[in-house]
Amino acid sequence: DTAVSQTPKYLVTQMGNDKSIKCEQNLGHDTMYWYKQDSKKFLKIMFSYNNKELIINETVPNRFSPKSPDKAHLNLHINSLELGDSAVYFCASSHPRAGRSSYNEQFFGPGTRLTVL
């Protein structure tokens, strides 16, 4: 199946731990994103990579570090986890439609529900 996939689906961990979430897309897209959806369901962009280059870096604590080994993969590493990091993290990917960079249809992975205890 062509899709955006994420692992793990659920992640429960203690405060202070370090954890990683992995994302892969086989859609042939050249841009990938990380979003955070908090308990109020508000979806907010965190990072974006285009062909392995970081192009969007929102106001996110530097405990969060994205890494893109190639344009099909985007991982998110979180150091020293805090209670407030509990949320659902979505990976997404996109490719310019009709050659227009602003025509940016983004497709989302299934999400990773992170719970910090």
Place this chain on the structure above:
Amino acid sequence: QKEVEQNSGPLSVPEGAIASLNCTYSDRGSQSFFWYRQYSGKSPELIMSIYSNGDKEDGRFTAQLNKASQYVSLLIRDSQPSDSATYLCAVNFSGGYNKLIFGAGTRLAVHP
């Protein structure tokens, strides 16, 4: 501050009726607009994109865009209980880098 505003709802409509979901945005230079559907516990699913003023129809869905009024809407005809979900409006703000700003979503409940 770049913003996308939606009425949080819930918007309750009877089965078979037309559901009308509205969204306003703050950046006059925005070029592209999207509607996503999100079922509880699931990921956002793209259902419509619109780039030009006017209407765009796809099956039971019609997206309407008015850039002068900075307004985008989604109409769902013949609403079904399976349409019950949260609908997220997303705007690709000007300034490059394909950054989507999402509204908080409108929860739609279609009752039999």
